[in-house]
Amino acid sequence: MIQYLLFWLFAGGMLGGAGLIVLGRNPMVGVLGMLLTFVHAAALFILLGAEFLGLLMIMVYVGAIAVMFLFVLMTIDLDFGTLREGFAPYLPLGLLLVLALAAELLVAVYASGLPKEVMIVNGDDVQNIVQLGRVLFTDYVVPFQTAGLILLTAMIGAIVLTHRPRSDVRRQDVGMQIFRAKVDAMVKVSPAVGAGVKPVHWTPKSVAKKAKKS
């Protein structure tokens, strides 16, 4: 009973957040709706016995993906209001198709013989994360490693795509520093006694060479 009520509470929150994403005029509202959606989805996951996935959901979606969306939205300086114009001709047909799909799915779901109650109650004494680890690290070890590779590829791809060399930044040239010779940096003078050293205006050879080139 309490599970039933909580399920509809969290499902309502999740669908409300989804509505904010879909209908929100400002994408910033959409990101906040995404936070709402995923926090409620995590609660639903925990309610359905997937504690590890629920917490992972909060970490990945709320902690990383929503922040990434916010970061990109802040970087992009754009008037988002104009982006919503011009969809009117496609709107009725699109909505009709989506509503038809929804009706079909709901009819199919209710007509199918899905189990009414939990079929096997197992692992009441075993934690969800232990169960998951037992399967993940034995039967699914190759897909697990592949998932790691996919993440690595995504990381490299994102860096390669967005990286650009900047010319307006002063950088340390390690080669130049290492190959700096004594003759470039020092002038030996032997002053007469009591005469002192005259100030020497002198440019190092490497700097002079660079100046001549450019």
Added chain:
Amino acid sequence: MMLELVHVVSVSAVLLCMGLAGIVLNRRNIIAILMCLELVLLSVNLNLVGASYFWGEVEGQVLSFFILTVAAAELAIGLAIVTLFYRNKKTIEIDAAGMMRG
């Protein structure tokens, strides 16, 4: 009143359709389309977790885990492409993507 798998799956179906409707409604805004794509993936995850709970098998959660991984990777690449697209075109309209080379 008991929670049944039908409830979970129908909520997930509604979420899927909301994601698709969002893709139709925000046809020009790439960022909104990416967010709606996340909704669609979330509905699949919810389906898998619900089924895994009602059948008492943990495999559904493993699949959901992999979907989570792929969604994160897809979004990282997608947002990188959006940033690049904005840098080149000064807009994020889909209609502005008319050329193959940026």
